Amino acid sequence: xxxxxxxxxxxxxxxxxxxxxxxxxxxxxxxxGQIDVDESLTVAISNVKFKDIHGTSRQDEIxxxxxxx
Numbered sequence: 001x002x003x004x005x006x007x008x009x010x011x012x013x014x015x016x017x018x019x020x021x022x023x024x025x026x027x028x029x030x031x032x033g034q035i036d037v038d039e040s041l042t043v044a045i046s047n048v049k050f051k052d053i054h055g056t057s058r059q060d061e062i063x064x065x066x067x068x069x
Contacts, residue, residue: 005046012049014052018056019059023050025064
């Protein structure tokens with residue numbers, strides 16, 4: 001299994017206006033019909049920076065970090 005890596009990601013100067021899908025960072029993907037995380041689809045994420053992010057969202061959170069189902 002090869003783990004993919006995403007490093008040094010910068011989100012900056014972003015204005016969200018009633019967005020339905022805010023900033024979404026997914027480290028684990030769970031495919032349709034799967035119960036558990038497919039480890040071959042795991043991404044190591046490091047050094048993520050946020051600067052000057054503002055606005056509104058239809059969701060409770062502007063930044064979502066988790067797994068996608």
